Amino acid sequence: MSSAVDRAADELYGLSLEEFVPRRDALVRELRGAGQKDDAEMIKRMPKPTAPAWVVNQLARQEPDAVRELIDAGQELRRVQEWLLRREADPKDLRTAVEAERALAVTDPEAPPEERVRQALKAA
Numbered sequence: 001m002s003s004a005v006d007r008a009a010d011e012l013y014g015l016s017l018e019e020f021v022p023r024r025d026a027l028v029r030e031l032r033g034a035g036q037k038d039d040a041e042m043i044k045r046m047p048k049p050t051a052p053a054w055v056v057n058q059l060a061r062q063e064p065d066a067v068r069e070l071i072d073a074g075q076e077l078r079r080v081q082e083w084l085l086r087r088e089a090d091p092k093d094l095r096t097a098v099e100a101e102r103a104l105a106v107t108d109p110e111a112p113p114e115e116r117v118r119q120a121l122k123a124a
Contacts, residue, residue, distance in 0.1 A: 004031065004039045012046060013057055020048045073100055 008027050012020055024046060031040035049057060060067045077097040084091065 002036075002039050002042075004036060005042045008039075008043045009046060012043075013049065014061060017048065017051065017054050024048075073097075076100070 008024075012024055012027070015023055024043060028040045028044045031037075031043065056067075077100075080093045080097040083093070
């Protein structure tokens with residue numbers, strides 16, 4: 001992948017959903033005009049993210065530490081579940097891991113989806 005494609009992906013996936021397609025099309029026209037047809041074709045194939053994917057992507061860009069903490073909590077829960085299945089852990093360990101992960105998901109149900117995900121990540 002060329003640096004032009006990398007830059008375009010970084011720019012496009014940082015935009016609002018409404019801006020994605022018009023900007024992608026503009027980048028494709030610019031690159032075709034500059035004779036970079038392969039790069040233009042790669043950018044044209046970049047899919048517009050779904051709303052949930054866009055929310056998670058934006059939060060990963062804005063709150064990378066919180067996303068890492070959420071991933072770590074999920075991995076810890078999975079690890080304890082595996083230990084329990086092998087009878088190498090106490091059921092209290094699973095309870096503790098589940099409670100920790102649940103605490104990450106406590107959000108205001110009336111908040112918009114992006115804010116609910118942000119609240120869950122901040123709780124991490």
